Amino acid sequence: MDAATELKPPAFQPWSRDKMAALVADDIPEGWYVNLGIGIPTMVANHVPLDREVIFHSENGVLGMGPAPPTEEINPWLINAGKQYITLRKGGSYVHHADSFGMIRGGHLDLCCLGAFEVADNGDIANWATSENDTAPAVGGAMDLAAGAKRLWVIMEHMTKDGRSKMVQKCTYPLTAPRAVKRVYTNFGIFDVTPRGFEVRSIVPGLSREDLQARTDAPLHFPE
Amino acid sequence: MAINKFVRDMAEAMAGIKDGSTVLLGGFGAVGQPNQLLDGLIEQGAKDLTVAVNNAGSGRVGLARLMELRRVRKLICTFPRSRDPVVFETLYKAGEIELEITPQGTLAQRIQAAGYGMGAFYTATAVGTPIARGKEHREFDGREMVLEYALKADVALIEAWQADRWGNLTYKDAGRNFNPIMAQAAELTIVQTQHVVELGDLNPEHIITPGIFVDRVLHVPYGDPPIF
Numbered sequence: 001m002d003a004a005t006e007l008k009p010p011a012f013q014p015w016s017r018d019k020m021a022a023l024v025a026d027d028i029p030e031g032w033y034v035n036l037g038i039g040i041p042t043m044v045a046n047h048v049p050l051d052r053e054v055i056f057h058s059e060n061g062v063l064g065m066g067p068a069p070p071t072e073e074i075n076p077w078l079i080n081a082g083k084q085y086i087t088l089r090k091g092g093s094y095v096h097h098a099d100s101f102g103m104i105r106g107g108h109l110d111l112c113c114l115g116a117f118e119v120a121d122n123g124d125i126a127n128w129a130t131s132e133n134d135t136a137p138a139v140g141g142a143m144d145l146a147a148g149a150k151r152l153w154v155i156m157e158h159m160t161k162d163g164r165s166k167m168v169q170k171c172t173y174p175l176t177a178p179r180a181v182k183r184v185y186t187n188f189g190i191f192d193v194t195p196r197g198f199e200v201r202s203i204v205p206g207l208s209r210e211d212l213q214a215r216t217d218a219p220l221h222f223p224e
Numbered sequence: 225m226a227i228n229k230f231v232r233d234m235a236e237a238m239a240g241i242k243d244g245s246t247v248l249l250g251g252f253g254a255v256g257q258p259n260q261l262l263d264g265l266i267e268q269g270a271k272d273l274t275v276a277v278n279n280a281g282s283g284r285v286g287l288a289r290l291m292e293l294r295r296v297r298k299l300i301c302t303f304p305r306s307r308d309p310v311v312f313e314t315l316y317k318a319g320e321i322e323l324e325i326t327p328q329g330t331l332a333q334r335i336q337a338a339g340y341g342m343g344a345f346y347t348a349t350a351v352g353t354p355i356a357r358g359k360e361h362r363e364f365d366g367r368e369m370v371l372e373y374a375l376k377a378d379v380a381l382i383e384a385w386q387a388d389r390w391g392n393l394t395y396k397d398a399g400r401n402f403n404p405i406m407a408q409a410a411e412l413t414i415v416q417t418q419h420v421v422e423l424g425d426l427n428p429e430h431i432i433t434p435g436i437f438v439d440r441v442l443h444v445p446y447g448d449p450p451i452f
Binding site: 058059060061062074075076077078079080083085088094095096097098100101104105124129137138139140141142143144147148174175176177178 | 252253255256302303304305306307325326327328329330332333335336347348349350351352353354355395396397398399400401402403404405432448449450451452
């Protein structure tokens, strides 16, 4: 029997996307300037209470992004990078695209959270194209964010829909940036990228170390 | 005669745009995009264009229409996979349009560099990725960087919120995006503005694009972008 068929039905409940977002939010201290990518990362903002002053940046030139407005209060001129309607918090500002990316590329953002297809245990991230010959590849701001922010955290499902680990020894997809990721939040656990590889910070309740490793391509290291 | 950058109509706004021009197109999605100027360009007839823009057009209007008429030879773009990019995808799959994918910050910086009179710059963005392949690399302060060239253009199409007769401009909220840097990077900068104000009415502290970067302004009070 091969490794895949040996895996028993999970006796644990993986963290929901909302829970993953909440775990990231818990780790963001007041005062940080933060860019959230499209997808699960966007949900992080919902879990940062407004009285903890975290300043969200959107790469189309919005600093101090606030929550989505009720439909009747939509400002059609105010969107985020995902082209969703947003609000501007008190103290927020608008800048043009070069200044907005200057904030990113100049290393002024404390944190960027992105989704990913794969993260390697040296910090490589692949999140923009699933093949070298992608028809009409779309990169947007991902490479700027991955290379430019002071910290890059990834939030993603631990495995693909067809059961492959997204925490890999080497990315198979084209890279977004090499050696950029500092931490990974998945539905199975939280992992730091360290010089020796992935170090496990926490595991979803009910999942053993061995079962976590069995679901992970890259070797995992556990704190003693 | 006093300076007056306002033009009377679209034909005057579009006069002289040549075949083979490189055109910078402001906007991020539908916000801050000069849709009426795009319609004017379609009407004007220039072809064999290179267009630099964040997204690759939606539906069959505006940029998508310009491409569908086979007037765009090449698109320089960061995210062609936006809402309903049917025309671009069809042309691209058929090999009928050239695509240069550029990271969004690199596109903004290339445009800004042109406006600042720089020839090129080095950036860490895209190092180690397919986009940096074949480009010159150099290490600065221990960090590997890749050479990117300024993107100088013949024409910029800009959407502003307010304009006066000197071509001083303000923008509306997230409608600013690429517009100010594009206005600065083209030989001929053409603006459509929602509102016309008297010279002196704009607070000098609030002018985002000073008139030196602007050549022609057309008053197009079309209202708000559509809500999706």
